[in-house]
């Protein structure tokens with residue numbers, strides 16, 4: 001597991017709402033990622049989950065009131081946020097949001113929000129009518145104007161039995177938001193299109209030809225591009241991976257479907273990163289019925305070449321800035337340089353296929369007009385962030 005919050009000090013504030021039960025999982029996962037977390041609860045929050053639970057999971061004392069004598073100078077509202085990297089309110093009730101807007105300070109959590117010197121992130125959680133109500137919407141807008149980051153809310157079934165907007169984001173989504181919040185916004189305002197995973201080429205209605213691509217690198221790049229502030233579209237062949245938070249995913253199976261999906265949106269993109277392991281060939285004539293097994297005589301398949309998606313996009317007039325991948329089993333430098341020139345792209349990322357397929361770590365080199373730039377072996381998410389940094393420094397011509 002990558003320690004994406006290593007060294008971060010977070011104040012996690014809970015106000016009153018049934019979504020407090022999700023905050024137990026949230027604090028646990030924040031600790032897993034290396035954060036140190038001070039939990040502060042309003043009186044209402046303690047009706048939904050106990051301070052004991054939050055103390056056991058955070059491994060630190062929980063703070064409940066402004067008169068807490070455990071803080072040496074008796075000023076928990078100041079001490080807790082000095083040195084903190086962020087305050088996250090999850091769940092944030094409609095009432096708590098209203099208090100933040102008014103700058104009220106009548107309990108420890110509202111007081112420390114006012115007294116803080118660090119960013120404030122707020123995850124609303126309430127019934128859909130409360131969220132849609134004009135005062136709540138006005139308050140959310142005002143908080144944004146005040147520089148507060150509003151996370152969610154999500155949409156779906158609610159504890160009250162109704163369905164709509166107002167659910168607190170899931171712990172994994174809040175974690176993704178928090179980790180993303182600390183990443184530099186190198187691709188802010190950019191639109192990034194990424195292909196990932198394998199393609200699956202049918203032989204007949206039940207048989208296919210595919211490859212071993214897990215999609216991990218493409219998904220890690222999609223996540224890193226979103227963390228860097230980009231609007232990300234991921235066109236993916238079948239994988240077992242869940243869609244990275246904030247990313248729009250379009251599912252395809254065959255190379256032809258991937259080609260059509262990419263070409264439909266490529267013209268509006270700033271950057272195209274082709275990570276997918278696209279099948280080079282497809283079966284020329286897909287059987288409409290299952291091919292019967294004949295033990296003596298296996299069927300003979302003939303193939304036709306699939307279109308090269310990356311090379312096509314690279315030739316588009318005013319098309320996006322293109323990045324390709326090359327998975328080779330030998331002579332990486334030689335093949336990668338040659339491939340970058342053949343595809344007509346400014347940057348290609350090369351790796352040795354036998355080392356990376358389905359692995360969580362990867363070793364890659366960047367190939368550009370200046371030559372080869374190897375990156376140290378690391379987790380795929382870490383490498384993806386380094387690659388997004390490398391792309392961001394090149395894409396606006398700061399480095400050709």
Ligand code: C5P
Nearest residue numbers: 274275276278306307308309310324325
């Ligand atoms: O030519 P080769 O398949 O080795 O090139 C790999 C690069 O080209 C990868 O970036 C891959 O996503 C892309 N590609 C593509 N369409 C194809 C074949 C490869 O976009 N039909």
